[in-house]
Amino acid sequence: MASILVVGSIALDSVKTPKGSSQEALGGSAVYFSLSAGFFAGVSVVGVIGEDFPQTHRKFLESRQIDLTGLEVVRGGKTFRWVGEFGKDLNQAHTLETHLNVIEHFQPKLQPHHKETKVLFLANIDPDLQWEVLSQMSGPEIVACDTMNFWIHSKPAALKELLAHVHLFFVNEEEARLLTKEENIFKAGRVLSEWGPEVVVIKKGEHGALLLAEGRYYAFPAFPVENVVDPTGAGDTFAGGFLGYLASDGNFKDAQSWKRAAVHGSVMASFTVEDFSTRRLEKLSSSLIENRYQKFLELLRVEDPAQILQITV
Amino acid sequence: MASILVVGSIALDSVKTPKGSSQEALGGSAVYFSLSAGFFAGVSVVGVIGEDFPQTHRKFLESRQIDLTGLEVVRGGKTFRWVGEFGKDLNQAHTLETHLNVIEHFQPKLQPHHKETKVLFLANIDPDLQWEVLSQMSGPEIVACDTMNFWIHSKPAALKELLAHVHLFFVNEEEARLLTKEENIFKAGRVLSEWGPEVVVIKKGEHGALLLAEGRYYAFPAFPVENVVDPTGAGDTFAGGFLGYLASDGNFKDAQSWKRAAVHGSVMASFTVEDFSTRRLEKLSSSLIENRYQKFLELLRVEDPAQILQITV
Numbered sequence: 001m002a003s004i005l006v007v008g009s010i011a012l013d014s015v016k017t018p019k020g021s022s023q024e025a026l027g028g029s030a031v032y033f034s035l036s037a038g039f040f041a042g043v044s045v046v047g048v049i050g051e052d053f054p055q056t057h058r059k060f061l062e063s064r065q066i067d068l069t070g071l072e073v074v075r076g077g078k079t080f081r082w083v084g085e086f087g088k089d090l091n092q093a094h095t096l097e098t099h100l101n102v103i104e105h106f107q108p109k110l111q112p113h114h115k116e117t118k119v120l121f122l123a124n125i126d127p128d129l130q131w132e133v134l135s136q137m138s139g140p141e142i143v144a145c146d147t148m149n150f151w152i153h154s155k156p157a158a159l160k161e162l163l164a165h166v167h168l169f170f171v172n173e174e175e176a177r178l179l180t181k182e183e184n185i186f187k188a189g190r191v192l193s194e195w196g197p198e199v200v201v202i203k204k205g206e207h208g209a210l211l212l213a214e215g216r217y218y219a220f221p222a223f224p225v226e227n228v229v230d231p232t233g234a235g236d237t238f239a240g241g242f243l244g245y246l247a248s249d250g251n252f253k254d255a256q257s258w259k260r261a262a263v264h265g266s267v268m269a270s271f272t273v274e275d276f277s278t279r280r281l282e283k284l285s286s287s288l289i290e291n292r293y294q295k296f297l298e299l300l301r302v303e304d305p306a307q308i309l310q311i312t313v
Numbered sequence: 314m315a316s317i318l319v320v321g322s323i324a325l326d327s328v329k330t331p332k333g334s335s336q337e338a339l340g341g342s343a344v345y346f347s348l349s350a351g352f353f354a355g356v357s358v359v360g361v362i363g364e365d366f367p368q369t370h371r372k373f374l375e376s377r378q379i380d381l382t383g384l385e386v387v388r389g390g391k392t393f394r395w396v397g398e399f400g401k402d403l404n405q406a407h408t409l410e411t412h413l414n415v416i417e418h419f420q421p422k423l424q425p426h427h428k429e430t431k432v433l434f435l436a437n438i439d440p441d442l443q444w445e446v447l448s449q450m451s452g453p454e455i456v457a458c459d460t461m462n463f464w465i466h467s468k469p470a471a472l473k474e475l476l477a478h479v480h481l482f483f484v485n486e487e488e489a490r491l492l493t494k495e496e497n498i499f500k501a502g503r504v505l506s507e508w509g510p511e512v513v514v515i516k517k518g519e520h521g522a523l524l525l526a527e528g529r530y531y532a533f534p535a536f537p538v539e540n541v542v543d544p545t546g547a548g549d550t551f552a553g554g555f556l557g558y559l560a561s562d563g564n565f566k567d568a569q570s571w572k573r574a575a576v577h578g579s580v581m582a583s584f585t586v587e588d589f590s591t592r593r594l595e596k597l598s599s600s601l602i603e604n605r606y607q608k609f610l611e612l613l614r615v616e617d618p619a620q621i622l623q624i625t626v
Contacts (some may be wrong), residue, residue, distance in 0.1 A: 186539040207520035221532030226499040256616045303569045
C-alpha cells in the first residue's frame with residue numbers, strides 16, 4: 001500500500017517563459033507532487049481527468065508505480081487546462097487562462113485503501129474539497145496542505161478552519177503575508193502556526209524556504225540553479241520531496257528530520273525548474289537526487305573550528 | 314597597528330521606516346563597517362567630516378578603539394547627509410535627499426601606517442576615489458570593495474577597471490543584475506568573477522547572501538529577525554563582520570573560512586537592523602555576537618544519518 005495520498009489537480013499546461021514554451025504538457029499539483037514524492041515512497045493520487053487526457057501521460061505515471069486507482073475519468077469531459085507565462089522575474093507566474101473543465105464538479109471519493117494512508121497531502125484545490133478528503137480519512141499520521149491566493153481571497157474562513165486540522169502547511173511568501181496581513185515574514189509564519197499547523201513551511205522560490213517548528217525558525221537557501229527554464233510546479237515538487245522523504249524516514253516529530261525533508265524538497269524543486277513541464281523529473285534517477293542532496297549538504301556545511309576541536313579532543 | 318583600513322562615508326542620516334524615524338543620526342558606510350569589523354579586529358578609517366560633526370559621535374567611535382587619525386575635518390564644512398525612507402518592503406531604500414557637502418571634494422590621503430594595512434575595504438564611494446586609495450597602498454593581502462547603482466550608471470568603466478584589482482566584491486542582487494545585464498543571479502555572479510574578484514558576495518537582504526568562490530556557489534539564508542526596525546547600514550555591517558572575521562582568522566584562501574566569514578557578516582547585519590542608526594551596534598558585546606553565531610550554525614546544521622554513521626563507525 002502506498003504511504004502517501006495526494007489529492008490535487010491533473011492538468012495540461014501551456015507555459016511560456018523567457019527560455020521557450022510548452023503546449024498542453026503534463027502538469028498539475030498532484031502530478032508534480034507524486035512524481036517527486038514517488039522517488040522516496042509509494043504514492044496514490046486522487047484526482048480527475050477528462051477523456052482527452054493523453055494515454056502516454058497515464059502510462060508514464062503508472063511506469064513510476066504511482067497508484068492511479070483514485071483517478072476519476074469523466075466521460076466526454078475535458079481535462080483541466082492552465083495557460084500561464086513567466087516574465088524575466090521567474091518568481092511570479094502570470095495566469096493567462098484557466099479552464100477548470102472536469103475539476104469544476106469534482107467530488108473526491110476515497111477508496112478503502114486510500115483512507116488508511118499514513119501521509120496525506122491536500123494540494124492546492126478548493127478548501128471545501130480538501131476538507132471533504134480529510135474527513136474521509138481514518139486518521140493519517142501527517143496531514144499537509146497547500147493553497148493559493150485565489151482561495152485566500154474567496155474562502156478565507158474555510159481555509160483557516162482547515163489549518164486547525166493540519167500538521168504541515170506549505171505556503172509561499174506572498175500568500176503567507178496575504179493570509180495573515182503581517183508584512184514581516186517571520187511574524188506571518190508565527191500567526192499561521194498559531195492557527196494550528198505544527199510545522200509551517202514558507203516557500204520563497206529562488207530564495208529558498210523557511211521552516212517554523214516547535215517555535216523555532218530554520219532557514220534554507222535554494223540550491224543554486226543557473227539555468228531556470230520553467231518554474232511551473234516547483235512548489236508541489238518541493239512538497240513532494242519534503243513529504244516523500246518524511247514518509248521514508250518515518251520520523252514526523254524531529255526537527256533534524258524536518259530539516260532533511262526541507263533539503264530534499266529543495267533538491268527536487270531545483271531539478272524541476274531546469275526544464276519545461278515534468279521533463280526533468282522524467283529523466284531523473286535516485287542516484288542523481290542523492291548526488292545533488294550531498295552537494296547541498298556540503299554547500300550548507302559550515303565548519304566551526306571550536307566545534308571541530310571539541311570533537312577531536 | 315590596525316589590520317583593516319576602510320575608506321567610505323561618515324554621515325548624518327535621517328531615516329523614516331514603518332517602525333519610526335531617526336534624525337541626523339550617526340551613519341555612513343565607513344561607520345557601520347568599522348563598528349562591525351571592530352568587534353573582530355583593529356580598524357582604521359579614512360574619511361571626511363565637517364566641523365558640525367557631533368563630538369559625541371567621534372568619542373563613541375574612539376571608545377571602540379577605531380583609529381580616526383585618517384579622519385579629515387573640513388574647516389567650516391558640513392558633514393555628508395542622507396535622508397531616506399523605507400516602505401513596507403524593507404528591502405528597498407528610497408533616497409529623498411543627498412547632501413554630499415564635504416564629500417564632494419574629498420581627496421583621500423593615506424598616512425604611512427594606513428598603507429601597510431593587510432585588509433582594505435573600499436566602501437561605496439566614487440570608483441575613482443576607491444582607485445586612488447588602492448594605488449596608495451603598499452600591497453594589502455585582501456582588497457574588498459562595494460558600490461551602488463549610482464556608480465554603476467555613471468562610471469561603469471572605472472568600476473569594471475577597479476574590479477580587476479579586487480579580491481572580494483560585495484554587491485547587492487539588483488546591482489549585480491544591473492552591472493552584468495544578466496537576469497539569473499548565479500550567472501551574474503559568474504560574470505562578475507570573470508572580471509577579476511576571487512570571491513563575489515551577493516547580498517540579498519532578508520533573503521541572505523550568495524558566495525561565489527573557486528567557481529562554486531555557497532548560499533546562506535539571513536538570520537531570522539522578527540522585528541526589523543531600520544535596514545540602513547545592513548550591507549556595510551555585513552561586510553564589516555565578513556572582513557573583520559577574515560582578518561582575525563588570517564586565512565584568506567579557504568572556502569570554509571569564507572563561509573564562516575559570511576555567517577559572521579549575517580550575524581552582524583541581523584543586529585544592525587533591530588534598531589535605528591548604530592544603536593544596536595552600540596549596545597552589542599562579543600558574547601552576544603558569539604551567542605547568535607552559534608544559534609546560526611545550529612540553524613544551518615543538517616545532520617545526515619549516513620554521515621553520522623561514517624563518523625561513529
